[in-house]
Amino acid sequence: xxxxxxxxxxxxxxxxxxxxxxxxxxxxxxxxxxxxxxxxxxxxxxxxxxxxxxxxxxxxxxxxxxxxxxxxxxxxxxxxxxxxxxxxxxxxxxxxxxxxxxxxxxxxxxxxxxxxxxxxxxxxxxxxxxxxxxxxxxxxxxxxxxxxxxxxxxxxxxxxxxxxxxxxxxxxxxxxxxxxxxxxxxxxxxxxxxxxxxxxxxxxxxxxxxxxxxxxxxxxxxxxxxxxxxxxxxxxxxxxxxxxxxxxxxxxxxxxxxxxxxxxxxxxxxxxxxxxxxxxxxxxxxxxxxxxxxxxxxxxxxxxxxxxxxxxxxxxxxxxxxxxxxxxxxxxxxxxxxxxxx
Amino acid sequence: xxxxxxxxxxxxxxxxxxxxxxxxxxxxxxxxxxxxxxxxxxxxxxxxxxxxxxxxxxxxxxxxxxxxxxxxxxxxxxxxxxxxxxxxxxxxxxxxxxxxxxxxxxxxxxxxxxxxxxxxxxxxxxxxxxxxxxxxxxxxxxxxxxxxxxxxxxxxxxxxxxxxxxxxxxxxxxxxxxxxxxxxxxxxxxxxxxxxxxxxxxxxxxxxxxxxxxxxxxxxxxxxxxxxxxxxxxxxxxxxxxxxxxxxxxxxxxxxxxxxxxxxxxxxxxxxxxxxxxxxxxxxxxxxxxxxxxxxxxxxxxxxxxxxxxxxxxxxxxxxxxxxxxxxxxxxxxxxxxxxxx
DNA sequence: TTGTAGGCGTTATCAC
DNA sequence: GTGATAACGCCTACAA
Numbered sequence: 001x002x003x004x005x006x007x008x009x010x011x012x013x014x015x016x017x018x019x020x021x022x023x024x025x026x027x028x029x030x031x032x033x034x035x036x037x038x039x040x041x042x043x044x045x046x047x048x049x050x051x052x053x054x055x056x057x058x059x060x061x062x063x064x065x066x067x068x069x070x071x072x073x074x075x076x077x078x079x080x081x082x083x084x085x086x087x088x089x090x091x092x093x094x095x096x097x098x099x100x101x102x103x104x105x106x107x108x109x110x111x112x113x114x115x116x117x118x119x120x121x122x123x124x125x126x127x128x129x130x131x132x133x134x135x136x137x138x139x140x141x142x143x144x145x146x147x148x149x150x151x152x153x154x155x156x157x158x159x160x161x162x163x164x165x166x167x168x169x170x171x172x173x174x175x176x177x178x179x180x181x182x183x184x185x186x187x188x189x190x191x192x193x194x195x196x197x198x199x200x201x202x203x204x205x206x207x208x209x210x211x212x213x214x215x216x217x218x219x220x221x222x223x224x225x226x227x228x229x230x231x232x233x234x235x236x237x238x239x240x241x242x243x244x245x246x247x248x249x250x251x252x253x254x255x256x257x258x259x260x261x262x263x264x265x266x267x268x269x270x271x272x273x274x275x276x277x278x279x280x281x282x283x284x285x286x287x288x289x290x291x292x293x294x295x296x297x298x299x300x301x302x303x304x305x306x307x308x309x310x311x312x313x314x315x316x317x318x319x320x321x322x323x324x325x326x327x328x329x330x331x332x333x334x335x336x337x338x339x340x341x342x
Numbered sequence: 343x344x345x346x347x348x349x350x351x352x353x354x355x356x357x358x359x360x361x362x363x364x365x366x367x368x369x370x371x372x373x374x375x376x377x378x379x380x381x382x383x384x385x386x387x388x389x390x391x392x393x394x395x396x397x398x399x400x401x402x403x404x405x406x407x408x409x410x411x412x413x414x415x416x417x418x419x420x421x422x423x424x425x426x427x428x429x430x431x432x433x434x435x436x437x438x439x440x441x442x443x444x445x446x447x448x449x450x451x452x453x454x455x456x457x458x459x460x461x462x463x464x465x466x467x468x469x470x471x472x473x474x475x476x477x478x479x480x481x482x483x484x485x486x487x488x489x490x491x492x493x494x495x496x497x498x499x500x501x502x503x504x505x506x507x508x509x510x511x512x513x514x515x516x517x518x519x520x521x522x523x524x525x526x527x528x529x530x531x532x533x534x535x536x537x538x539x540x541x542x543x544x545x546x547x548x549x550x551x552x553x554x555x556x557x558x559x560x561x562x563x564x565x566x567x568x569x570x571x572x573x574x575x576x577x578x579x580x581x582x583x584x585x586x587x588x589x590x591x592x593x594x595x596x597x598x599x600x601x602x603x604x605x606x607x608x609x610x611x612x613x614x615x616x617x618x619x620x621x622x623x624x625x626x627x628x629x630x631x632x633x634x635x636x637x638x639x640x641x642x643x644x645x646x647x648x649x650x651x652x653x654x655x656x657x658x659x660x661x662x663x664x665x666x667x668x669x670x671x672x673x674x675x676x677x678x679x680x681x682x683x684x
Numbered sequence: 685t686t687g688t689a690g691g692c693g694t695t696a697t698c699a700c
Numbered sequence: 701g702t703g704a705t706a707a708c709g710c711c712t713a714c715a716a
Contacts, residue, residue, distance in 0.1 A: 007465065009693055020703040025695060035701060052465040056407065057693030059398035060708050067446070072435055079432040080644065081627045086428040090421040093414055093449035102468075103447040104409065107435035123349065123394040126444075230631070259631055266633060285423045286628065289572070289601055291608060302422065351709055362687040367711060375712095377685060399709030402692045 008049045017045040028053075059125075067102045068092075068312050069127035071114050073134070078228070081256060083284055084301055091305020092131070099313055101128075115140060122148045129153065129312040135161055135201045152315040154308055159323045161201040166315065168308055169325040172202055175297055176209035179279060180217065182331055183249045186339045188277065190220040192247035194236040194257055198225045203253065206281075222247065226257060233257025234264055241268075241276075248340050249277035255284045258294055262336065274341035283332055292335035299329050350391045359387040370395075401467075409444045410434075410654050411469035413456050415476070420570070423598060425626055426643055433647020434473070441655055443470075457482060464490045471495065471654040477503055477543045494657040496650055501665045503543040508657065510650055511667040514544055517639055518551035521621060522559065524673055525591045528681045530619065532562040534589035536578040536599055540567045545595065548623075564589065568599060575599025576606055583610075583618075590682050591619035597626045600636055604678065616683035625674055634677035641671050 010028070014021040019038055026034040027042035028051075034042075059065045070092070072079065079085055093103045104127050108114035118141060121127050132141055135157035142163040145153045155167040183191045193210055196203045207223060214221035224239060226232035233252060237260075240247055252258035258280035265272050272278060272292055280287050283298035304326060315321050352370070356363040361380055368376040369384035370393075376384075401407045412434070414421065421427055435445045446469050450456035460483060463469050474483055477499035484505040487495045497509040525533045535552055538545045549565060556563035566581060568574035575594060579602075582589055594600035600622035607614050614620060614634055622629050625640035646668065657663050 007467065007693090010695095011693080014703095021694085022696080022703065022705090023701085026702095029695085033701070038701080050465065052462055054402075054466045054693050055468050056398055056401035056405075056466075057708090058695080060396075060402050060692085060710090061694040061696085063398075063708075065398065072432065077644075080425050080429045083422050083425070083428070086425070086431075087422045089428075089431070089447065090414065090449070093447050094451070097449040097451070097455075103449075105431065105435050105445040105447055107432070107439040107445075109436070109439070113439075120394055123392065124396050125349065126397045230627075256627070263631060263633065285572075285598070286631075289605060289628075291605065291633070302419075349709090352711095353709080363710085364688080364712075365686065368686095371711085373712095375685070380685080396709050399692090400711085402694090402708090403710045403712090405692075 007054070008051045009054070010051070013042060013046045013049060013051050016049065017042050063125055064128050064316075065104075065126065066100060067104045067127050068096065068129040068131065068309070068316075069104045069106065069117075069121050070131050070133075071117055072105060072107045073111075073114055075109070082228070082254070084282070087301035088133070088305040088308075091302040091307075092309045093305075094302075095306040095309035096313070101309075101313065111140070115144065118144060122151050125151075127151075128316045131308055131312065132156065136199045137161065137201055137204055139201070152312060154312050154315070154321070156304070156308065157201050158205045159325075160205070162323065166311070166321045167323045168304065168311060169323065170202070170299060170304075171325050171327045171329065172205045173209045174327065175281070175329045176206050177213045178329070178331060179251055179281070179297060180210060180213040180219070182337075183251075183277065183279075184217050184219060186249070186277065186337065188219070188247075188249040188340065190245060190247045191249045191251065192221065192240045193223045193251045194233060194240070194253065194261070195223055195225045196228050196253040206253070220245070220247075226253075228254050228256060230256055230260040233260040237261040237264055248275070249279065249337070251279045251281060253281050255280045255282050255286050255294070255296065258296075258336075259286055259290060262290060262292075262294065271341065272336055273338035277337040279331075279337050287332075287334065290336075295334045295337035296332050297329055298332045299326070303328070349396070350393045351396070352393070355384060355388045355391055355393050358391060359384050405467055406470050406658075407446075407468065408442060409446045409469050410438065410471040410473065410651070410658075411446045411448065411459075411463050412473050413459055414447060414449045415453075415456055417451070424570070424596075426624070429643035430475070430647040430650075433644040433649075434651045435647075436644075437648040437651035438655070443651075443655065453482075457486065460486060464493050467493075469493075470658045473650055473654065474498065478541045479503065479543055479546055481543070494654060496654050496657070496663070498646070498650065499543050500547045501667070502547070504665065508653070508663040509665045510646065510653060511665065512544070512641060512646075513667050513669045513671065514547045515551045516669065517623070517671045518548050519555045520671070520673060521593055521623070521639060522552060522555040522561070524679075525593075525619065525621075526559050526561060528591070528619065528679065530561070530589075530591040530682065532587060532589045533591045533593065534563065534582045535565045535593045536575060536582070536595060536603070537565055537567045538570050538595040548595070562587070562589075568595075570596050570598060572598055572602040575602040579603040579606055590617070591621065591679070593621045593623060595623050597622045597624050597628050597636070597638065600638070600678075601628055601632060604632060604634075604636065613683065614678055615680035619679040621673075621679050629674075629676065632678075637676045637679035638674050639671055640674045641668070645670070 129152040224236040280296040283296035287294035369381040471494040622638040625638035629636035
C-alpha cells in the first residue's frame with residue numbers, strides 16, 4: 001500500500017536522466033535527434049520512474065485524442081434487447097485497442113441532443129473520428145459533417161444516402177434479393193415483409209429492393225412498417241394474417257419481431273413452416289435457440305464494427321477512404337421456413 | 343457548405359469582445375471578478391463566435407477529463423449474447439449524459455492488458471473514475487486501486503471482496519434465499535444449481551448462500567460450475583439429470599444456460615415444470631419470450647448502471663461514498679417452474 | 685473590475 | 701546531438 005504517487009512528467013525524467021526535456025521527448029517517441037546512449041539512458045529512467053504520456057497534454061499539443069466517438073440514441077429499453085449495438089461496440093473497441101485508441105460513448109435522448117454532442121466534438125476536437133449509424137432520410141447529421149470535413153466520419157448506411165461522405169454499406173440490395181429468391185424457390189407466391197421504421201434509410205433501401213425483386217418474379221408482395229418491438233411485430237403479423245389472401249411467407253426486419261410472430265403463430269396453432277414461413281433479417285442467439293429455430297439472414301456485425309474502426313483509423317491517419325460494401329450476408333437455413341404444405 | 347472553421351479559442355473571444363482572456367474565462371465559468379456588463383458582452387460574443395471549451399486544454403489545466411472508464415474484457419462472442427454489459431452501458435451513459443460526461447471504453451483481451459489499461463488511467467489521469475465489474479477472488483485490480491486512492495473507483499461486487507473500496511452490491515444473499523425458499527415452497531426436495539465460473543466473486547457468494555439456505559431447510563443440494571455458455575449449460579444439466587436421484591429443480595446462474603437446459607429437456611420430452619423446474623438467475627427477453635416462458639430472478643441492470651454513474655460522479659465531486667446494497671431483485675414467476683407432478 | 689503572467693505536459697522549432 | 705524556448709487553450713493567482 002504505497003502512497004498516492006505524484007504523476008511523473010517528462011521533465012522529471014529529464015531531470016533524473018540529466019538531459020533536456022526535448023531530448024526525452026525525442027527518445028520516448030523514437031525520433032532522430034538524440035544519441036543512442038542518451039536514448040538508452042532516457043528509456044531506462046522513464047521506465048524506472050514509471051513515466052506514462054499524459055493524454056491531455058498530448059491532445060493539447062497535437063490536437064488528437066486517440067479516441068473515436070459513438071452516440072447512443074435508442075432508449076435504454078431497446079438497447080437491452082437488441083444485440084446489434086453491443087456487437088458493434090465489441091468490434092469497434094477490440095480493433096481500436098490494437099492502436100491504443102479508446103471508444104468515447106455519449107448517450108443522447110433526442111435528435112437535438114445528439115446534434116449538440118456532434119457539434120461539440122467538431123468544435124472542440126473531443127474525438128478524432130465519429131461513427132454514425134441508423135442514418136435517416138434527410139438526416140441532419142449528414143449535412144453537419146458535409147460542412148465539417150475536418151473531422152473524419154464514417155457512416156454505416158447505403159452510400160446513396162451518405163451525401164458523399166465515407167460509408168460502409170451492407171449490400172441490402174442483394175440480401176433482399178437473396179431472401180425473395182429463397183421464398184420463391186420454396187414455392188411461395190404471396191410474401192410479405194414487416195419492416196422497421198420508414199424514416200430509416202436502410203428500411204427505404206430494403207423497401208425498394210423488395211418491391212423490385214418481387215415484381216421481377218411476379219410475386220404478390222405486401223409490406224408493413226413497424227418499430228422493431230415485439231408488440232409492433234405482433235400487430236403487423238395480425239394484420240397480414242387477416243388479409244383475404246394472407247401471405248405464406250413473412251420476412252421480418254429484425255429478430256425480435258420475427259420471434260413475436262412465431263409466438264403468435266404458435267398460439268394460433270398454425271403449422272410452421274407448413275402454413276407459414278417466418279424469416280428474420282438479422283440473426284441472433286434468439287433465432288438459433290428458439291423452437292422451432294428461425295431462419296435468418298446473418299451479418300457479421302462484430303466484423304463490421306472492426307472494419308469501421310479500421311477505416312476510421314486509416315482516415316485519421318490521413319488516408320482517403322473509398323466507400324465499400326459488405327457482401328458477407330448469408331441465409332442461415334433453419335426450421336421456420338420451408339415449402340407450403342397444402 | 344461553409345469552410346472548415348478554425349477552432350475559436352478564448353482569446354479570440356477576448357479580442358472580439360475587447361477584454362482580457364481572464365475576463366472571458368471568469369464570465370464563461372460564471373465566476374466573480376467580472377462586471378455584469380462585461381459578462382454579458384463576453385457571453386454574447388462567445389455565442390456568436392460559436393465558442394466551445396477545448397476539452398484537452400481544460401483537462402490539462404484542471405486535471406479532469408469529464409469521462410469515466412470501463413474496460414470490456416469478455417471476448418466479443420460472449421458480449422454479443424449477454425445483454426448485461428449493454429444494459430450497464432446504457433444506464434451508465436444515460437446518467438453521465440446529465441453532467442456532460444462521457445463513457446470511455448477500452449477493450450482488453452487478457453487480464454494483463456486490462457491491468458495495463460488501468461495502470462495507464464491511474465498514471466495519466468485518462469479518466470476521472472473507473473467502474474470495475476466481474477471481480478474475482480483475489481482480483482489484482484482491487485489491490486491496484488487500494489494502492490491508488492487518488493483515482494475514484496467503484497466495484498460492482500459484494501463488499502466483502504471489495505477490499506474496503508467503494509462497492510455497489512447486489513444482495514446475492516437474499517436473492518439466493520429467495521430462490522431456494524421458492525423451490526422449497528413448491529415442494530422440491532432435491533434442488534441443484536448450475537453456477538458461473540468459480541473464480542468470480544459473486545459465484546462464490548452465491549455458492550455459500552445456497553449451501554447455507556439449503557442446509558437450513560434440509561434440502562438436498564448439488565452445484566456444478568460452468569462458463570455461462572449454452573454448451574456448458576447443457577453439459578451440466580446432462581450430468582445432473584444422470585444422477586441416481588436427479589434434482590427436480592435447477593437454478594441457472596444466467597439465462598443462456600437456463601435456455602439451453604430448456605431445449606435439452608424438450609428434446610428428452612420431459613414435462614416442464616411437471617418433472618423439472620427450470621429457473622434463471624437474471625431475467626431477459628429470452629426468458630420472457632421462450633415457450634414455455636422461464637421463471638427468472640430479475641435485477642434492474644440499467645438502474646444499476648445509472649446508480650454506478652451517479653456514485654462515481656459524486657465521488658469525483660469529492661463526496662465520500664458508502665458502499666450500498668441493492669435489494670431490488672425479485673422473482674418473475676413464469677411457466678418453467680411449479681410443483682412436481684408425481 | 686481588469687489585465688498580465690505562469691502553469692498544466694507534450695511536441696516542435698530553433699539556436700548552439 | 702543537444703538544450704532552451706514557444707506553442708497548444710484554459711484556468712487562476714497576483715498585480716494594477
